[in-house]
Amino acid sequence: METNYWDKKASDYDNHLKKSKNSYSKIIELIIKESNKAQTLLDIGTGTGEIPIALADSVEKIVATDFSQEMVNIANLKIERLHINNISFQVQDCYNLSFNDEMFDIIIVSNLLHLLDRPEQFLNSIKRLLKKNGKLIVPTFLHNESIKTKIISKIMEIKGHPINTRFDSKSLIKFISACGYNLEKSAFVEGIMPMLFVVVTKNDNS
């Protein structure tokens, strides 16, 4: 996937998110329930940092990565303006993250999985970053959930949106589980394009 596409989207990304304001509020509420003040969290494919910024008071430290320099620039301006000092935004490709093993209590992958050309490789590669009882949280748009979402998805594709996998609730859980994770929790989040909020842990045998 081209960085260029997301660099061009960056300046309007927060306006775009407003269309899914209620779903994102719900996702953030659910993530907060999974977190505590002593934890270190990694957000991969953070965009303009809306999720980590909303979580800054709920955990100790956040590292948030995106391969788009423009997205990261906007995220950095926001934390500067808000005087938030426990988030570090970094430009990194999700397939090649430069962190030590077992660094994070929680990893968030919000609305990235369906965009990736190698989502299986990605999910396998980030397992090493999670602490033993750490949680991977994967809120993901369900482009294949209903006739309505399929039509919206097709229109998005025609407009150039880079969708690689069209998940429904069942196929998303099946896919993540097949990559060596155990399902802990899932919740359907209503919206123009609904999401499934998925919490998993590492499978001991993987």
Ligand SMILES: C[S@@+](CC[C@H](N)C(=O)[O-])C[C@H]1O[C@@H](n2cnc3c(N)ncnc32)[C@H](O)[C@@H]1O
């Ligand atoms: C749909 S946005 C989601 C942003 C944010 N997580 C959210 O839920 O609002 C997808 C983000 O993933 C980033 N992205 C796409 N492919 C990536 C890759 N290979 N490595 C890192 N970031 C990537 C894009 O730059 C974009 O900011």
